Amino acid sequence: MAKSWEATVQRVSRSIRERRLLLNLSQADLARLAGVSYRRVQQIEAAEVANPSLRVLYRLAKALQADIADLLRPTQDRDARQRAPKKKG
Numbered sequence: 001m002a003k004s005w006e007a008t009v010q011r012v013s014r015s016i017r018e019r020r021l022l023l024n025l026s027q028a029d030l031a032r033l034a035g036v037s038y039r040r041v042q043q044i045e046a047a048e049v050a051n052p053s054l055r056v057l058y059r060l061a062k063a064l065q066a067d068i069a070d071l072l073r074p075t076q077d078r079d080a081r082q083r084a085p086k087k088k089g
Contacts, residue, residue, distance in 0.1 A: 005050075008072070012057075013047040015071045019064040020045075033063035 020030050027045065031038040036056055043049045044060070054068070061068045 009047050009050050011074060012052075012071050013045050015073070016041075016060055016064065017045045019066055019071075023064065025064075030060065030063055034059040036060065 016030075020027070025033070027041045028038050031041045034041070034056075036059055040049070040052075040056065041060075044052055044056070057068050057071065061071055064071075
């Protein structure tokens with residue numbers, strides 16, 4: 001269980017950083033847009049925060065134009081989802 005949790009923390013940290021860089025945002029930009037401290041963004045991206053609050057994750061996801069679920073999803077799953085054709089309906 002501990003390894004699974006550590007992997008999840010690493011995945012979320014990596015997802016936030018990758019998405020931030022994709023949007024050409026600095027950590028300071030993300031902090032400002034999300035309404036969280038610059039230090040908190042640094043800590044989360046460095047996986048120094050093992051249990052960020054849902055409120056913080058929600059704010060970060062919103063600032064990154066994503067859902068919390070996108071931040072939790074493994075990279076290959078996110079990539080496949082982004083490449084998948086949109087369903088017409």
